[in-house]
Amino acid sequence: MAAHYLKNLSVFLLFILLLVISANGNAQNNDFCVDCHNSHYTDIADCVTCHRGIPETRRKDLAHQNLIKGKYAKFLLNVFSDRKRGIELIKLSGCRRCHSIGGKGSTLSVNLDSSIENIAVKEIVKTIKEPSEFMPDFNFTSEQITYIINGLLYLSFTDRDVEKNFTQMVHIGTKKSNTFSEKCGNCHKMISPLRGPVGSGYVAPNLSGLLSQYYPRNINGKEWNAKLLKKWLKNPRELNSNALMPVLELSEREFAEIEKTFGK
Ligand code: HEC
Ligand code: HEC
Ligand code: HEC
Ligand code: HEC
CATH class of the missing domain: 1.10.760.10 (Cytochrome c-like domain)
Known part of the structure; x- marks a missing residue:
């Protein structure tokens, strides 16, 4: 009885083994991209790493789903x-x-x-x-x-192996008027960490991320910071003699409000 059971078990295990082997073989052979295309760069990666698409089908439209064309596929x-x-x-x-x-x-x-x-x-x-x-x-x-x-x-x-950081700001109350939209918003706009999108002007730079390390412009070779911003708002021409931005009359409270809007 036990021998019979063992024999059945080994047949079963053999079957599983064959299944695994054939599935593995399929993973390599199931690439129908090469039915229609010459292969290239196979020493670097497989087709879908560079081009995406679905290799398990012979239907072109399906195979090309979300395809990365040749000119964008040079990244590796x-x-x-x-x-x-x-x-x-x-x-x-x-x-x-x-x-x-x-x-x-x-x-x-x-x-x-x-x-x-x-x-x-x-x-x-x-x-x-x-x-x-x-x-x-x-x-x-x-x-x-x-x-x-x-x-x-x-x-x-x-970055694929790094855990993706999906935390994203939730922006609420953007329609409400605030010091930035009143005093700056006719010329500037920005996404504020505190308030979300503010302002509607397009004649002056988009100020999003001004006080972050990723802002693309400096002021006199220095990264923008809260102190320089305050100085700029008091009189832009003190920092840049060619500045076009007018001097704005701001109270201390308004300065503080604006600094807050920039996230500081
Ligand atoms: C049934 C045949 C067929 C299959 C299967 C197929 N393709 Fe294509 N592929 C074509 C044809 C035909 C073109 C020429 C342009 C067109 O008709 O879209 C093409 C064009 C392309 C291009 C060039 C697009 C461009 O403009 O740069 C890329 C890249 C490509 N295929 C990648 C793949 C990849 C990767 C797979 C597998 C995931 C695949 N193809 C599967 C037939 C096929
Ligand atoms: C390392 C990235 C990479 C891999 C892997 C790769 N490709 Fe490409 N492929 C490219 C680049 C880059 C181009 C643009 C032209 C070139 O450099 O040859 C391209 C262009 C193409 C084109 C457009 C026709 C042409 O020659 O311009 C087709 C079709 C294509 N690849 C199919 C495939 C298929 C099928 C595979 C899998 C066997 C594959 N590629 C693997 C990067 C790759
Ligand atoms: C009448 C239009 C106008 C108003 C109002 C205005 N700005 Fe400007 N701002 C500009 C212009 C134009 C520039 C481009 C640089 C220049 O002055 O030549 C600028 C530049 C800046 C810069 C430098 C950005 C960079 O990338 O160089 C900062 C910071 C700034 N403004 C902040 C503010 C803040 C904060 C307010 C509101 C308190 C404000 N601005 C109000 C027109 C304006
Ligand atoms: C001042 C802020 C700002 C800068 C700088 C910026 N973007 Fe955007 N980007 C946005 C906003 C806002 C959206 C719209 C997001 C939405 O629809 O929710 C967006 C959307 C996008 C999208 C669409 C993403 C999607 O999932 O729909 C792409 C792609 C994109 N940006 C690329 C870029 C690239 C590339 C650069 C640099 C050359 C850049 N952005 C610079 C603010 C910015």
Whole structure:
């Protein structure tokens, strides 16, 4: 009886073993991308690491779901400088003062590591070309956007193992008038850590993240801080003789309010 049981068990185990082996074999052979395409760069990664898509189907439209086209797929190759230029542009443009990218940056707006993983690349391209109200329009050329996508893909790829930081500001009460919207909002706008989107002006810089390490401009070679901001607001021309911004009459209470709006 016991022998019979053992025999059955070993047949069962053999069956499981075969199943595992064939499933493994399938994982490698189930790649129908190469039914229609020559393979390349296989020493670096598999097709879907660079291009995404669904390799287990012979139906082209399905296989190409969420595909990363060739020009955006250079992020893992060292022979192209596209990703380096992209990372440089991301830095110079101060994307991180509003977004977290590669696990670093601010949570004032969406986490781009999860965006680039979950949204089709052409949608990402579209938002950079036609940004929403509180994202600056950088007027990038299509070529520059290609670099940026390669940069974003690379940075989020290298951050893949790091636990994604999904904490994001919840913005409430944005319609309510406040000192920033009254005194600055005709010329500036920004996303405030405290108040969310404030102001509606477009003639002066978007001030989001002014007091963070990711703000793209300095003042006389120094990073902006609460003290310099106060000095600037007293008289911009004391810090920059060419400044166009007018002197504004602000009470101590209003200064304090504005500093708070910047998150300090
Ligand atoms: C049934 C055949 C078929 C399968 C399966 C298939 N493709 Fe394609 N693929 C095509 C054809 C045809 C084109 C030419 C452009 C088009 O029609 O979209 C193409 C174009 C592409 C391009 C170029 C897009 C561009 O403009 O840069 C890439 C990259 C690509 N395929 C990757 C893949 C990957 C990765 C897979 C597997 C996940 C795959 N394809 C599966 C037929 C296929
Ligand atoms: C390391 C990243 C990488 C891997 C892995 C990779 N590709 Fe590509 N692929 C690229 C790049 C970059 C391009 C753009 C043109 C070039 O560099 O050859 C591209 C272009 C393409 C194109 C567009 C036609 C062309 O030659 O311009 C197709 C189709 C394609 N790849 C299919 C595949 C398939 C199928 C696989 C899997 C066998 C694969 N790729 C694996 C990076 C990769
Ligand atoms: C001043 C703040 C700010 C800066 C700087 C900024 N963005 Fe944005 N970005 C936003 C806002 C606000 C949205 C809209 C978020 C929403 O729809 O909830 C957005 C949305 C996006 C989206 C769409 C994401 C999605 O999931 O829909 C992408 C992609 C993006 N930004 C890329 C960039 C890149 C690349 C840069 C740098 C070149 C950049 N942003 C700089 C504020 C900013
Ligand atoms: C009448 C329009 C106007 C108003 C109102 C205004 N600003 Fe400005 N601000 C500007 C302009 C234009 C600049 C661009 C630099 C310059 O002065 O030439 C600027 C620049 C700045 C800068 C420097 C940003 C950078 O990237 O260099 C800060 C900080 C700033 N403003 C803060 C404020 C605050 C805070 C308020 C409200 C208390 C305010 N501004 C009100 C027009 C305005």
